[in-house]
Amino acid sequence: MADGAGLNGVAPRRAVATWRGGVSSWTDRYFGVLLVLPAVLLILALSIYPLVYSLWVSFVNYDFQIPGHAFVGWLNFQEVVADPVARASLANTAILSAAVVVLELALGLPLAMAMLKPFRGRGMIMPILLMPLFMSPVIVGQFWSLLLQRPFGPTDYLLGRLVGHPVTISWLTETPWKFVSIILADVWQWTPFMFVILLAGLTAISHELYEAADLDGVTPMQSLYHMTLPLLAPIILLAVTFRLLDAVKLFDVIYVMTGGGPGTSTYTASFYLYQTGFQEFHLSQATAGSWIFLALITLVIMALVRRLLRPEAA
């Protein structure tokens, strides 16, 4: 609209263009398109083309153990759907990602409220709270293993001192502790994510609103339930969406902490597909599985993201 008017506005000057001006007016006219080309070509070559290629792989027999690429129809998809390990992995993914997102919200929201008003030392505490966001999840998994694993880690010793008798929990192999360990590592790293987004949301809520409420004798609890939470709701939804869409990809922490084990008990969807593709070399089955996974994620995205991220009309 406004852009179109701007483009039309310069059109008359182009009429008197020389030959050199002709080239530059050509670049001027298609300037917008030229600028997006590199990015679009990169994404087409390294994301869209591989996706299409993988669709082909998932309908043929692409297996390093069997020569040839015979068309097999839906067979690969059927194999994944029928595989009990695949279903268990998907269930693990759903449960773990729901658990971490809920916990991170439950810990991050009070933290954001506690950090909202300025106090001495706040400027020093902020960087510490944000540090985990700049770490590799592999490393986070690594040092949580270090902390938990018997007999090297101090966790069992500390717990033993706390409860008064020796504690011998194998944190990375026993049920349910292996799940607790995975959740701990994820919550450690990503609660700051919830925190910093919710803090930005809380900062945006007008002070005058609270002052007015305070004058009217509204208690802090009342203002929390009737003002803060409703006003913050869109931001909470945004934070939860971003976090959830990353949490369902959970892989790194599993890889370092439990290796998917014992057996296949801590497989997530990503880990299952990785095992199937890169360890067992059933490439077709793995690509078929990743298409199913992608379809499931797309459903979540459709439901959440498009509604959330509609930017204001500039």
Place this chain on the structure above:
Amino acid sequence: MAATTRLRPGAGRRLGFAVVRFGYIGGFLAFLLFPLYWMVVTSIKPTGDFLAIPPVWFPAEPTTVHYTAALFSYRGLQALINSLIIASATTVLSVVVGTLMGYSLARFNTGGQHLAFWVLSQRFLPAIAVVLPIFLLYRTYGLYDTHAGLILIYTVFTLPLTVWTMYAYFRQLPKELDDAARVDGCTRFQALWDVDLPLAAPGIVAAGVFAFVFAWTEFFFALNLTSQHAFTLPSIFRSFLGFQGAQYGESSALTVISLVPSIALGLLVQRHLVRGLTLGALQG
């Protein structure tokens, strides 16, 4: 409601709030810092202290042997150099390409909302969905286990971030600046280069840091697309698995080494963090 009562919270209640508030902050800080402390201490502990009960909270004789071993015996130095090359190249490529696109989206509304959302949707694409075909294609085209291979895929996966960060940034700059430059006879490219880019410098720095941190910390692609040559710092941790215990010193040392640059850089652009994390959907 109870407009007539007008009860101000008493001093005791106020103190109670403060205790809960700072108690919670303190508790959370302890939860964040304790694992980091343990890792740093492990990296300077003599191997003999690892199994001690009660645990050694600070070694009597700190040592740097794990650092030398990690760098030189476990190819940590090579991983460090690889990570630097790959993360820097990714940063440059992603920022250049992403800035151009972000500018185009903001100024000319190229491709409308569809193109912008198409790029955004890449942000949510699970790596597992493309890593298998990329692996097959890279083997065919000789990109497997090369720096270029990782740089290219990292660039694509950081583009949603750089494009949307710059998109949001350029949208804030008044369009009149461009129009004024055009009236003064600038070409569109000159308007971008001489007028808008200098103004967008803070956004470019922030986008660059986010791209760097992504490439520096990424594990999944590095694990599957490299082996003996182009391995990065995060992916080197695969070689520590299976040797439980004996390598704790070395792996902790490498952890410390790899944490320092990305945290230092990340905290530099703290102000832009929220915008980066939400791809411009929310201002920090």
